[in-house]
Amino acid sequence: MKYCSTRGKVKGLSFSEAIMMGLADDGGLLLPEEIPTLTAEDLESLKDLSYPELAFAIMAKYATDIPAEDLRSIINRSYSTFADPKVTPITKQDGLFILELFHGPTLAFKDVALQFLGNLFEYYLLKSGRRMNIIGATSGDTGSAAIYGVRGKKNINIFILHPKGRVSPIQELQMTTVTDDNVFNLAVEGTFDDAQTIVKTIFNDLEFKEKHALGAVNSINWARVLAQVVYYFSAWNQVQKQTGAIQIDVSVPTGNFGDIFAGYIAKRMGLPIRRLILATNSNNILSRFINEGDYSIAGVHHTLSPSMDIQIASNFERYLYYLLDQDADQVCATMDRFADEKKINFSPAQIARVKEEFASAFIDDNETIATIREFHQETGYTLDPHTAVGVAVGKQVGSSTTPLVCLATAHPAKFGAAVRDAIGCDPEIPEAFADLAEREKKVETIVADIETIKEFVSARAI
Template sequence: MKYISTRGQVAPTGFIDAVLMGLADDGGLLVPQSVPKVTADTLQAWRKLSYADLALEVFSLYAGGEIPREELKKLVDDSYGTFRHEEVTPVRKLNDNLYVLELFHGPTFAFKDVALQFLGNLYSYISRRTKSIIHILGATSGDTGASAIEGVRGKEGIRICILHPHNKVSKVQELQMTTVDDANVLNLAVEGTFDDCQRIIKDLFADVGFKRKYHLRAINSINIARLLAQTVYYFYAYFRLEEQGVKGNVSFSVPTGNFGDIFAGYLAKRMGLPIHRLLLATNENNILERFVNEGVYQPGEFRGTYSPSMDIQVASNFERYLYYLYGEDAAAVASLMAGFKAEGRIEIPAEKRKQVQADFAAYGVRNEECLDTIGGYHGRYGYLLDPHTACGVAAVDKLAEQGEVAVALSTAHPAKFDEAIRLRGIPQTFPPQIQALFDKPQFRTVVGGTNVEIQARLEKFF
C-alpha cells in the first residue's frame, strides 16, 4: 500500500512515512494510491468481529505490512481499551427509521477519541521504533485538541502544541485542553476563528524547511491515519443494524464542518460498504451545504453557533473529495486549489454537480432548529442529543426518503455543550470526569492570530 498526494508532486510513500508527513510536501493531502476493495465474502467474515478486531482488519489493509500484525493488534487493543463502553461505538435505536451511533465513549467524550487514541499510540510506537522526535502541531474547533492531548500527554519522545480559537469553544472543551499540566503539552488560545488556526497550521506545514527542522507531525484530519480510523465505525454500525434485521437502504447522517468524518464514510463506501446515502449536516456555517446544492465552494460570513465544533468555513478535507470527483486527476485538483487560493472560490460544472448530489445530500441546520431538535427528541424519546448530533438528526428529519433507515453519528456527549442544553431547560448530570474539570487550574497562553507569533512560540517550545 502506497500513498500519493492529491496534487501529484510527491513520490508514492509507505504508511508510516505518510503518517509522519501529515500534509503532503506539495501542499496537497495524502490518499491511498488505490482504495482497497472489500468483497461480499469479506464483509460476511467481518460481521461478528468485535470493534477492536474489526479495526485490526481495516488497518491491516492500509498499513501494507509495515507494522507486524501482532504489534498492530497491540496498538489497536491499547487504543480501544480506554473506552467506557465494551462495544466502543454502540448503536442506539430511537425508532424504526432512526438509529444513533454513539461515538463519545472515549476518554474525552468525543468522536475524535476513536481516531486519536490510535494515532497517539501509533506516534509513540513510531518514535520508539525509529528513535525519532515527534512534535505534534494541531488546530481544534473544540474536540480534536482534548482528544489529541489525551492521546499523547506524558509520552516520551512526543511534544504537542494545540491551537484553539479564544473564547469560541465550549467551556468543557476549553477545560479539557487547558487543565492539562504536562511538560510536553502547550495550549495556545488564538485571537480569531478556527479557520485562522487551521490556516496557520497549513501554512507552517507547507513550509517544508520549518516542518523538517522542528520535526512537525500532524494530528488534524489532514493526517490520513485519522480518516482510516474513522472508516471502521461505519462498518461496525452497518453490521449492528444487520443484526437487528435492517436490510439495505442504510444511510448515515454526519454532522461535519471539516469534511473529515463524512469523507471517512465516503471512503468506506468506495471500499465496498453498501451505504445507501451520505447525509451531510452542517450548521449556519454552511459552505459544504452550498457546495452540494449549488456546486459553488466559497466561504461566507463566519457565524458563531450552538454547535461550535462545526463553526468552520474552509473544510480541510474537501480537497480529498475533489480528487475523486475529478477522477483522481491530480493536475486538475492542483489547478482548482490554486484558483481557490487566488480567488477564494471553486465552481464546478453541471455534470460534476450531478455526481456530487449522487454522493451526498446536504442540509444546513439553523440555530433555533438545532435547539428545537434537542428539545423535541428529549421529550419524545428521553434521549439527550448534543447540538452537533442534533444537526445530524435534523438533517435526517429534513432529507429522509420513504423507507430509508438512517444512522445519525453522535459526535459528543451532551455534557460538553451544556450551554446549549440549558437553553431548552433540560437538566443534566455531568459525568464525574467532566465535573472534576471545573475545580482545576488552567494552563494556556493567549496569542495573536499571525504565523510569525505562532512560529516564535513553537521555536521556544520545540
C-alpha cells in the first residue's frame, strides 16, 4: 500500500513514511492511493474476532511495510491499557446503540487512536535511532490522549497547544498534570482555530520541520484515521449480532471531520453503513455544508461541547479530495481560494452527492442540556455533551427502520458542569482521576504568535 497527498506533489510513500511525515510536505493530507474493499465473506470472517484481532485484520491492509508480528505487538500493547476487554463496547439504551469509546486512559475516543500512534512512533524511532518532536493543537481531548500516548517514551518530546480557558477543567488538568520531562503544555491566548493554524503553518515551514524532526498527532496523521476505522467495524459486528440488521446508521459528533471521515473510509471499504450522520453544535459549518453546500467560516461560539468549537475542519480536505474525484489540482485551487475567501462553493451535483453520503443537523446548548436530562430520566444513563449532540441529531435524522449507532466520545465526568446542570448532580469520577486537582501542574501561557511558539519549541526540542 502506497500513500499520496491530497495536493498531488507527494506520492508513493510507504505507510511508515506517511505516518512519520504527518502533514504532507506539499501542505496536503496523506491518503492511501487505493482503499481496499471487503466482500460479504470478508465481513463474515471478522465478526467473532477480539478487538485487537479485528484491528490487526483492518490495519494490516494499510500498514503493509510492518512485519505482521510487530504490528500485532503494537496493537496488543495499545489496547491492553483499556478498562473494558471489548475496548469499544456497545450498550443499548432507549432503542439506540451507544458505542462507548471512552474506556481508554484519558476517558475519550481519541485514546483509541493515540495509544496506537504513540506505540507506533516509539517503534519507528527505536528501530531507526531517530528522534521526534511532536507538535499538536487540541480543542479538548486530543491533547491529553496524545500526551498519555507518548509520555515517558524514548526519543520523543511533545508540545501541545490548547486555547486557554476554552477546554473543560478536567481536560485541562489531564494535560497539565503530566509533568514528564518530554511533555510541554502551551495555553494559547486565542481559539482552537488559532492554535491549529499555528501548527499547520509550522509544519509548512519545511526547513524548521526537518531541523527539529517534527511529527504530528492531530487527526492530520493518517494513523489516527486508520485506528478509528476499526471501531466502526466493531460497532457493526456487535449490532449485527444483536439485531440481524443488514445496515446501520451511525451518528457522529464531530467538528474536525476526522471521526466521521474514518466512518466514510469504513463505508468505502464495504461496511454496511446506510447513512453517516454528522452531528454538531452551534459551530455548524459542517452541517451547513452538508445541508446547504455552504462551507463558509463564521465566528467560533463557545459551547458546552468544546471539542466541536471549530470552524476550520482539518480533515475536510481528505473528503474534498474524493468529492473532487481525486483531482489534486482542483483540491489545490479550492484550498487556495478558501484561504483567501474563507468559503468554498459547490455545484448542485456535488451537493446532491454529499447528501447521498451524509445527513446532518446541529443543536444548541439548551437542546444539549435537555437531551442529557431527558435521556438520563428515561434510561438512567448519563451522556456527555458531545454524545448528547450525537444522540439528539441521530434521533432527528435517522431512519426508524435502521439500527442507530451513536458514538459516545467522552466519559461524562470530563464535562461535570454541563452534566450537573442537566441532571442535578455530578457524574461519578473514575478513581484514576479523583485527585487531579491536587496534582502538580506544568503549563506555559503563550501568545497566539507563530514565531513565539517556534522559538519555544526550538529551545526545548529533543
